[in-house]
Amino acid sequence: GENVEQHPSTLSVQEGDSAVIKCTYSDSASNYFPWYKQELGKRPQLIIDIRSNVGEKKDQRIAVTLNKTAKHFSLHITETQPEDSAVYFCAAYNNNDMRFGAGTRLTVKP
Amino acid sequence: KAGVTQTPRYLIKTRGQQVTLSCSPISGHRSVSWYQQTPGQGLQFLFEYFSETQRNKGNFPGRFSGRQFSNSRSEMNVSTLELGDSALYLCASSLGLTSSTDTQYFGPGTRLTVL
Numbered sequence: 001g002e003n004v005e006q007h008p009s010t011l012s013v014q015e016g017d018s019a020v021i022k023c024t025y026s027d028s029a030s031n032y033f034p035w036y037k038q039e040l041g042k043r044p045q046l047i048i049d050i051r052s053n054v055g056e057k058k059d060q061r062i063a064v065t066l067n068k069t070a071k072h073f074s075l076h077i078t079e080t081q082p083e084d085s086a087v088y089f090c091a092a093y094n095n096n097d098m099r100f101g102a103g104t105r106l107t108v109k110p
Numbered sequence: 111k112a113g114v115t116q117t118p119r120y121l122i123k124t125r126g127q128q129v130t131l132s133c134s135p136i137s138g139h140r141s142v143s144w145y146q147q148t149p150g151q152g153l154q155f156l157f158e159y160f161s162e163t164q165r166n167k168g169n170f171p172g173r174f175s176g177r178q179f180s181n182s183r184s185e186m187n188v189s190t191l192e193l194g195d196s197a198l199y200l201c202a203s204s205l206g207l208t209s210s211t212d213t214q215y216f217g218p219g220t221r222l223t224v225l
C-alpha cells in the first residue's frame with residue numbers, strides 16, 4: 001500500500017519568512033495530493049491540492065509543487081503570519097485510498 | 111451547504127465496552143471515509159464506504175467495523191474497547207468519484223476516551 005513520509009515534524013519560522021514542508025510517497029499510481037491544515041482542537045481543513053497532471057499550483061501565499069518522477073511534493077507558504085501556526089498534513093490518494101503524512105507542526109513567531 | 115457532521119462529539123467509555131459513532135456527509139456526497147487520529151500515530155485510515163459498500167479498508171483489527179445507509183450516513187463501531195482506542199475519530203466525505211477530481215472534507219471528529 002501507499003506510504004507517505006513528511007518532513008520536518010516541527011518547523012519554527014519568524015513572521016514574514018517562508019516555510020517549506022516536504023512529503024514523499026511510494027505508490028507511483030497515486031494521482032491526487034491534498035494538503036490539510038489542522039488548528040488545535042479543530043478538524044483538518046483542505047488548503048490546497050494538486051493533481052498528478054500538474055507540476056505546480058499557487059493560491060495567494062500558498063503553493064504546492066509535485067515531482068512525479070521523484071515521487072515527492074512540497075508545500076510552500078510565503079510571508080508567513082502567526083495565524084499560519086498549525087499542524088499541516090500532506091496526503092496521497094490512489095484508488096479510493098487516502099494516506100496521510102505524520103504532520104508538521106508549524107510555529108510562526110511574531 | 112451544511113458541512114460534515116459527527117455525533118457525539120465526546121465520549122467516555124470503559125475497557126471492554128463497545129461504541130458506535132455517527133457521521134453525516136455533505137449533501138450529495140456518497141463516499142464516507144473514517145480515520146483515527148492519535149498523537150503517536152497521526153491520521154490513520156480505517157475504511158471507506160460508498161453506496162452502502164465498504165470499498166477500502168485500512169490495517170485495523172476486526173473490532174473496528176462500519177456501515178453506510180442508503181442516505182449515505184455512516185456509522186462506525188468499535189467492540190471490546192481497549193485503552194489504545196482512545197483517539198479522535200474523524201470522518202470525511204466526498205463525491206466518491208474514482209478519479210483524481212475528488213476532494214475529501216472532514217467532520218469535527220468524535221473524541222473517544224477509554225478508561
